[in-house]
Amino acid sequence: MTASQIQKLSQAAPADAVGYGPLVAGLALAALALTILSTVIGYAPLDIGRALSDFLHGVRSLPALVLIELRLPRALLGCFVGFSLGITGAAMQGLLRNPLAEPGVIGISGAAALGAVIVFYYGLAGVLALALPLGGIVGAMLAAVLLYGLVGRGAGTMTLILAGVAINAFAGAMTSLALNLAPNPYAALEIVFWLMGSLVDRSLPQVWLVLPLMAVGWALLLSSGAALDGLTLGEDSAQSLGFDLSTLRLKLIAGSALAVGSAVAVTGAIGFVGLVVPHVLRPFVGARPGRLMLVSGFGGAVLLLAADIGVRLLPIHPELNLGVVTALIGAPFLFSLIYRLRTEA
Amino acid sequence: MQIRAEKLTVRFGAATILDRVGLDLRPGEVVGLIGPNGAGKTTLLRVLADLVSASAGEVRYDGKPRGELGRAALARRLSFLAQGGEVYWPLRVDHIVALGRLPHRQPFAGMNANDHAAIERAMIAADIKHLRHRTSATLSGGERMRVLLARALAVESEMLLADEPVAALDPLHQLRIMELLQSTGRKGAGVVVVLHDLTLATRFCDRIVLLAGGRILLDGAPSELTDDLIADAYGVAAFRGEHAGQPFVLPWAPLGPKLRRNDNRGEPN
Numbered sequence: 001m002t003a004s005q006i007q008k009l010s011q012a013a014p015a016d017a018v019g020y021g022p023l024v025a026g027l028a029l030a031a032l033a034l035t036i037l038s039t040v041i042g043y044a045p046l047d048i049g050r051a052l053s054d055f056l057h058g059v060r061s062l063p064a065l066v067l068i069e070l071r072l073p074r075a076l077l078g079c080f081v082g083f084s085l086g087i088t089g090a091a092m093q094g095l096l097r098n099p100l101a102e103p104g105v106i107g108i109s110g111a112a113a114l115g116a117v118i119v120f121y122y123g124l125a126g127v128l129a130l131a132l133p134l135g136g137i138v139g140a141m142l143a144a145v146l147l148y149g150l151v152g153r154g155a156g157t158m159t160l161i162l163a164g165v166a167i168n169a170f171a172g173a174m175t176s177l178a179l180n181l182a183p184n185p186y187a188a189l190e191i192v193f194w195l196m197g198s199l200v201d202r203s204l205p206q207v208w209l210v211l212p213l214m215a216v217g218w219a220l221l222l223s224s225g226a227a228l229d230g231l232t233l234g235e236d237s238a239q240s241l242g243f244d245l246s247t248l249r250l251k252l253i254a255g256s257a258l259a260v261g262s263a264v265a266v267t268g269a270i271g272f273v274g275l276v277v278p279h280v281l282r283p284f285v286g287a288r289p290g291r292l293m294l295v296s297g298f299g300g301a302v303l304l305l306a307a308d309i310g311v312r313l314l315p316i317h318p319e320l321n322l323g324v325v326t327a328l329i330g331a332p333f334l335f336s337l338i339y340r341l342r343t344e345a
Numbered sequence: 346m347q348i349r350a351e352k353l354t355v356r357f358g359a360a361t362i363l364d365r366v367g368l369d370l371r372p373g374e375v376v377g378l379i380g381p382n383g384a385g386k387t388t389l390l391r392v393l394a395d396l397v398s399a400s401a402g403e404v405r406y407d408g409k410p411r412g413e414l415g416r417a418a419l420a421r422r423l424s425f426l427a428q429g430g431e432v433y434w435p436l437r438v439d440h441i442v443a444l445g446r447l448p449h450r451q452p453f454a455g456m457n458a459n460d461h462a463a464i465e466r467a468m469i470a471a472d473i474k475h476l477r478h479r480t481s482a483t484l485s486g487g488e489r490m491r492v493l494l495a496r497a498l499a500v501e502s503e504m505l506l507a508d509e510p511v512a513a514l515d516p517l518h519q520l521r522i523m524e525l526l527q528s529t530g531r532k533g534a535g536v537v538v539v540l541h542d543l544t545l546a547t548r549f550c551d552r553i554v555l556l557a558g559g560r561i562l563l564d565g566a567p568s569e570l571t572d573d574l575i576a577d578a579y580g581v582a583a584f585r586g587e588h589a590g591q592p593f594v595l596p597w598a599p600l601g602p603k604l605r606r607n608d609n610r611g612e613p614n
Contacts, residue, residue: 097433226447232434233444233496236396236427241500242420242448287434287480 020291023284027298031079034305038075039067041309046071073202078305080207081199081267084214084259086300087293089274091221094228094289095252096157099282100337103260103274106147106160106253107167108140112264113195114171115139120191121178132194133206133265137213140261143167144253151249157235160249197268197323199308210262217258218297220251225290232289270323272330273300279337346422346503346535347371348393352402355388355559362388364559365402372503375530376537377550377567381579384556386539387428390506393537394425420448424500426507428539430493432481438492439477442467445499463501471495471525487518494522504535512541523549543575543583543594568592576600 018026040048044066051063088103096105103109119125119135128134150163175195182188227248230238239245260274277299278292285291304322307329311320348370355363362385370376370393378386391397393404395411406414406422424445432441445467446460456464468474471491481489490510497505507526511519519542527549530536540546546553547567555563555570557578563569575583575594584597 223452226450226452229444230447232432232436233441233493234427234429234431234433236391236394236425237444239396240394240420240423240425240427241444242417244416282434286437286440288436288440289434 018284020285020295023295024298027295027302031083031298031301031305034302034309035075035079038078038305038309039071041312042066042071043312069203070201073204073207074199074308075305076204076207077199077202077267078308079301080211080214081263081270082273082301082304083297084217084263084300085270085273085304086277087218087221087297088256088260089300090278090289090292090296091224091228091252091255092274093278094231094292095249096161097231099279100275102272103256104164104168104269104271106164106256107143107171108253108257108261109264109269110168110171111143112136112140112261113269114174115142116194116265116268117175117178117191120187120194121182123183123187125190129203130205130209133209133262136265137210137262139171140257140265143171144257144261147253148250151246151253156245157249160253193321194268195323196321197270197326198321199267200319202266206266210266213258213262217255217260217262220255221259222293224248224251224255225293228289228293268323270304270326272326272333273303276330276333277303279333346407348423348504348535349405349408350389350393350402351405353389353392353399353404354401355385355392355397356400362559363392363399366556366559366561368393368554368561368564370504370535370537372535373530373533374535374552375527375550376535376552376554377546378537378539378554378556379541379543379546379578380556380562384578385559386556387508389556390425390508390537390539394423394506395419396425417448421500422502423504423506424497424502426493426497426505426510428508428512430486430490432489432493435480435482437477438473438479438481438484439464439468441481441492442473442495442499445496448500463499466501467495467499470498470528472521487514490514490518490522491525494525498529502534505529505537507536507538509539509541511545519545543570543596547594548591570594 046066047063048067051067054061054064055068085103089101092101092103092105093099113136115138116132116136119131124131124135146167147160147163150159179188179191182191227238227243230241230243235245278296281295281299282292285295304326307325308322311322311325314320350366350368353363353366354361366389378390380386388397392399395404395416403410406419411419442464443456443460446456446463449460450456468477471494473488473491473495476484476488476492481492484492494507494510497507510526511522514522523545526536526538530551538550547570550567553563553565553567553570554561555574555578562578563574572583575581575596579596580600581596582598582600584595586593586595
């Protein structure tokens, strides 16, 4: 893709109509508000005041349990996973200088999903409560190590993309194989549903397991902002501005593996958030890749929480899987991108 | 800053791009790096900017090897203007110029008064202040090159390496950019500019380095660029003239194959 095509795809940037500070603050507040709203909305009526007061007084009442065991993990994961998808999508688009890049492009998500599928396949999910996310995290880390090996040997961005394609293809094939050889139809069904991505029935221990990993990932990604700004002018210019590109690639691989790998490990694959959110927010930060990351993080949280609240408000049962909903929103968006590229070319 | 390259050799696979090239660069001097396609000009510039490592030989910055200087320190002292002038996102012009201040900024810190002043000076020098709120997507080729040159000037480095900054520009913009590079040299910075236009090179540069087939054929004053050297390097006959007391060189007609010694067409650049 040429630079001019990228410019067309990524829209002319309005001159920072909203300041960066107010934009970050606004999106962060929206994410916080939706996280709270997400604990209030559910299928069964819940007296939040009573649930909260019971919980604070150590009373294990039904409302307190519903709030803490069901609603809170779902809301928190919606926020953190959305943040991870948004920030990693922005980082990958910045690294590859391509508005069609998304968190899964280097194969981390596929590998994380495969790790979880293997746990399902061997029936370990029922044996150990945290086996599923741990399997996903191991899958993501193995993919990261493989990519690290390649980049450590001086491979460039193109090699990174090709390696991502290879990892995704391998993970996809192995996932299909697991479905193919599933011991019983229920196991296969369980895998298929999990792969669709959802925030339902996750637990607080799962949240505490992945949150520190995600936070380290976010920090690694955010610390690469200046280098991604420099990359706007190409690899030679970025390097001449003092940024070591191998270090940058390693930081972004590690950051994505920690942020998105652990997100996929608990929620399954939720597509399109990491593609759509940076694209929508890019004009508001003057297309600067460094600034796009934090706003895309909060934007991702807002989108995922809104979609998750949406599926609970829709009168459709059984509830739609979140990955299905985000893809239903994302696919038309992608078509509009292609349409714009074709009409402006 | 002084840069001294000694016996630089660069090989890509079986091809030798640079063959034991030696070069001294001094502050306040505008050096025109010329030579036919595939001569190794871009590779030499990239080695000098530490963007690619030499297979043999070394580059010293003020007598120090690059390892002693550090990438961040080098970035503050040497700026590089890449060939092609691509801008991958539709950034605003003043934001593009501000990228030149990245080597001077602390992690996560915003820009200080020095940075703003340097950006302002660079935009005035490149005459792009009126474009500051436009986005890169809306600029013409000449405007974009001036913006990118302003970005390189905003580093306020002691050495500026520019790879074909006037390629594909109309005569007015070519002259403006050359004047700008010349005035950058007059202010004390060292400038190396890769050029294909022999007329501009001989007119605006203090020194000419003629590269052909990975070797230096000439390192001297523009007046030393003889017809024989031009014939050797490019395989063309040149027309010479003088205007307002200033000599100029104009490539005029291709020579027959027998008269060419260094036919380098087809080699990588």
